Amino acid sequence: MGHRNTYFRGYYDDQDRLMVCQKIVYGEIEFEHRYEYNGSDQLQRAVIIEAEEDPKVLRFDSLGKPVAE
Numbered sequence: 842m843g844h845r846n847t848y849f850r851g852y853y854d855d856q857d858r859l860m861v862c863q864k865i866v867y868g869e870i871e872f873e874h875r876y877e878y879n880g881s882d883q884l885q886r887a888v889i890i891e892a893e894e895d896p897k898v899l900r901f902d903s904l905g906k907p908v909a910e
Contacts, residue, residue: 847865848864848865850863850865858876858882860876862874862876870892872889872891875888881903
């Protein structure tokens, strides 16, 4: 990895669910996704953060399907 300029970094909770995923380019975060789950471990909300842009929020129903806003 010492010669790589781009990689992904993930953070997991104590239930091994992905909570944050970051794309790192030349040592800087290019984008980040943050995830929230409901009591049934279904994806409930995702926040997508890209450099120089407003965060985008995606919501999901109890089955994990996208909800139109």
